[in-house]
Amino acid sequence: MFVTIFTNTLYITKVTNSLRFLMTSVYKILITVLMLAVMTSCKKPESPGDDNNRPKNLEEYYMVNEGLKDYFAADYFDMGMAIAPEAVDDPDDMELMIRHCSSLTAENVMKWSTLQPTEGTFNFSYADKIVNFAIANAMKVRGHTLCWHQQVPSWIFEDNGQAATKELVLERLRTHIQMVVTHFKGKVYAWDVVNEAIDDGSGIYKPTTWYNICGDEYIIEAFKAAREADPDAKLFYNDYSATQPTKSEKIFDLLEKLKNQDLVDGLGMEGHWNIDAPASETITAALNKYGTLGIEIHITEMDVSVYPNTSDPQVDYTTSIESSLAAAYSRFFNLFRSNRDYISSVTFWGITDAHSWLNNWPIPGRTNYPLLFNSDHEPKKVYFWIIDF
Ligand code: GLA
Numbered sequence: 036m037f038v039t040i041f042t043n044t045l046y047i048t049k050v051t052n053s054l055r056f057l058m059t060s061v062y063k064i065l066i067t068v069l070m071l072a073v074m075t076s077c078k079k080p081e082s083p084g085d086d087n088n089r090p091k092n093l094e095e096y097y098m099v100n101e102g103l104k105d106y107f108a109a110d111y112f113d114m115g116m117a118i119a120p121e122a123v124d125d126p127d128d129m130e131l132m133i134r135h136c137s138s139l140t141a142e143n144v145m146k147w148s149t150l151q152p153t154e155g156t157f158n159f160s161y162a163d164k165i166v167n168f169a170i171a172n173a174m175k176v177r178g179h180t181l182c183w184h185q186q187v188p189s190w191i192f193e194d195n196g197q198a199a200t201k202e203l204v205l206e207r208l209r210t211h212i213q214m215v216v217t218h219f220k221g222k223v224y225a226w227d228v229v230n231e232a233i234d235d236g237s238g239i240y241k242p243t244t245w246y247n248i249c250g251d252e253y254i255i256e257a258f259k260a261a262r263e264a265d266p267d268a269k270l271f272y273n274d275y276s277a278t279q280p281t282k283s284e285k286i287f288d289l290l291e292k293l294k295n296q297d298l299v300d301g302l303g304m305e306g307h308w309n310i311d312a313p314a315s316e317t318i319t320a321a322l323n324k325y326g327t328l329g330i331e332i333h334i335t336e337m338d339v340s341v342y343p344n345t346s347d348p349q350v351d352y353t354t355s356i357e358s359s360l361a362a363a364y365s366r367f368f369n370l371f372r373s374n375r376d377y378i379s380s381v382t383f384w385g386i387t388d389a390h391s392w393l394n395n396w397p398i399p400g401r402t403n404y405p406l407l408f409n410s411d412h413e414p415k416k417v418y419f420w421i422i423d424f
Pocket of ligand 1: 179336
């Protein structure tokens with residue numbers, strides 16, 4: 036009897052212990068699953084991650100072949116650079132373009148002063164060199180730019196020593212656009228048709244020679260001529276400070292007017308920004324506003340100055356400057372990626388820091404460090420930050 040009770044008690048104790056052990060294990064598993072779920076949902080999506088196998092430093096960069104286009108073009112936007120024709124003869128520049136670009140822009144040689152320096156004399160040789168290189172390497176070409184008030188010859192606005200009439204100026208504009216767009220038809224997929232026509236001050240349009248002679252009619256005429264010459268090309272209006280609230284109102288109105296006549300497909304936001312500005316909210320507000328027009332956005336001339344104020348004195352490229360630049364670019368690229376529904380192309384204004392126009396502007400001789408690659412053609416810290424997502 037005693038033995039039976041003892042055996043039963045022992046058996047019950049064993050079962051209870053097993054149950055307790057089972058419950059504790061289930062409990063532990065549940066807690067672990069719960070903690071993992073919380074940790075996963077709290078992980079910052081943009082924090083430097085080990086969840087991709089992209090290079091994190093120079094050594095790893097040279098161990099792979101992929102570049103910007105491989106990380107961005109399929110799921111986000113084309114990646115491009117603005118270049119001079121000499122770049123397609125420079126092995127180091129060529130290597131960077133081929134590795135990183137799905138799109139190219141001529142930095143200067145598609146502007147009027149190069150293409151038609153004197154009336155009726157067209158010189159396409161420099162631009163052709165860039166276009167042929169792009170095509171040979173399966174890159175798209177953005178055309179820049181058909182009508183601007185700079186790098187434009189004065190003959191357009193003159194007639195036998197007198198000011199040319201509006202009719203003559205518009206006729207010359209139409210002829211230029213017809214010739215240029217036809218020459219590159221099927222090769223240039225998007226054109227910055229009119230560049231920087233909106234005023235930064237209280238006016239609507241910049242009081243340029245174009246505007247002073249033709250009023251705003253020249254803008255409409257330029258777009259009409261481009262549309263007629265190549266109906267398949269995407270037509271863009273391009274400008275700086277396009278996120279600035281007052282200026283963006285005016286740009287919006289112009290785009291709306293063009294869009295109502297089916298003359299425009301997109302806005303080129305230049306992207307000459309700096310390590311402090313524009314603020315993320317400002318960029319987002321502008322993108323949402325332009326987005327209501329149902330047009331594409333291209334970031335056409337991206338470079339990030341390390342000088343928040345244009346008059347800041349020369350600085351060296353210290354670790355702290357390098358980190359500020361990387362943080363700024365990461366912020367901009369996070370915004371670009373989360374707005375990929377609007378943004379379909381991002382072009383850097385240059386290949387390496389060595390040849391950036393910002394080395395001389397607005398202070399001649401001041402060195403800037405605004406691009407992803409240094410003068411030795413090596414990726415800077417900023418490169419590793421923006422591809423780490
Ligand atoms: C403007 C123009 C570009 C280029 C830059 C400075 O943004 O649109 O073509 O000239 O200035 O290099």
